[in-house]
Amino acid sequence: MQLKRHIDSTLGSGNLREAVRLPIGEDLNEWLAVNTVDFFNQASVLYSTLMEFCTPATCPTMSAGQKYEYRWADGVKIKRPIEVSAPKYVEYLMDWIEAQLDDESIFPQKIGTPFPPNFRDLVKTIFKRLFRVYAHIYHSHFQMIMKLKEEAHLNTCFKHFTMFTLEFRLIDKAELAPLGDLIESIMLGWNGGALINKEPVKRNLRSDSRCKTEAKCQESFPS
Numbered sequence: 001m002q003l004k005r006h007i008d009s010t011l012g013s014g015n016l017r018e019a020v021r022l023p024i025g026e027d028l029n030e031w032l033a034v035n036t037v038d039f040f041n042q043a044s045v046l047y048s049t050l051m052e053f054c055t056p057a058t059c060p061t062m063s064a065g066q067k068y069e070y071r072w073a074d075g076v077k078i079k080r081p082i083e084v085s086a087p088k089y090v091e092y093l094m095d096w097i098e099a100q101l102d103d104e105s106i107f108p109q110k111i112g113t114p115f116p117p118n119f120r121d122l123v124k125t126i127f128k129r130l131f132r133v134y135a136h137i138y139h140s141h142f143q144m145i146m147k148l149k150e151e152a153h154l155n156t157c158f159k160h161f162t163m164f165t166l167e168f169r170l171i172d173k174a175e176l177a178p179l180g181d182l183i184e185s186i187m188l189g190w191n192g193g194a195l196i197n198k199e200p201v202k203r204n205l206r207s208d209s210r211c212k213t214e215a216k217c218q219e220s221f222p223s
């Protein structure tokens with residue numbers, strides 16, 4: 001898949017600013033689609049390493065610090081928001097995203113098949129929900145992430161996710177508040193041109209973008 005190769009090669013160059021930009025001549029929806037699949041895969045791989053530590057006992061609610069709590073509703077099966085534990089929330093969330101990605105009327109597999117008119121809104125909802133997984137990980141499990149020595153990987157994935165989100169205005173500002181400071185530091189790096197990594201970002205992605213893939217990136221925030 002051509003777009004995928006483009007993402008990999010630009011990420012390989014280590015410049016995330018360049019990696020998120022719509023390649024010249026490419027279709028915006030196509031670009032949103034291929035990246036959405038990637039970001040979903042990254043977040044689910046990251047969360048899966050924490051699953052044994054994120055339990056109904058440790059995380060009875062889906063929170064992002066003390067000020068933010070999320071309730072689940074998908075608008076179809078669960079219309080009124082329900083309070084569930086963080087692992088249950090993430091399970092609902094990931095299952096919901098997976099169902100969207102698998103729906104050919106939303107994410108057409110064949111090149112040239114039109115995307116639905118509300119495609120961008122749907123992508124925005126997916127991003128808003130993926131952000132909550134990051135917010136929960138940073139607020140509730142960062143100690144464990146450090147123990148597992150995954151912080152550089154987490155930071156790189158989140159930085160890439162944030163830069164893409166900002167480039168295409170995919171999440172409302174109020175929704176980003178739980179990680180506002182972190183995002184600000186990413187923005188500073190962006191504007192200050194400090195985002196050129198010293199080490200090339202290594203990624204190992206299978207060609208089938210709809211499969212769960214192990215995405216490895218090695219890099220940390222500029223402090």
Ligand SMILES: [Zn+2]
Nearest residue numbers: 054059086140
């Ligand atoms: Zn948790």
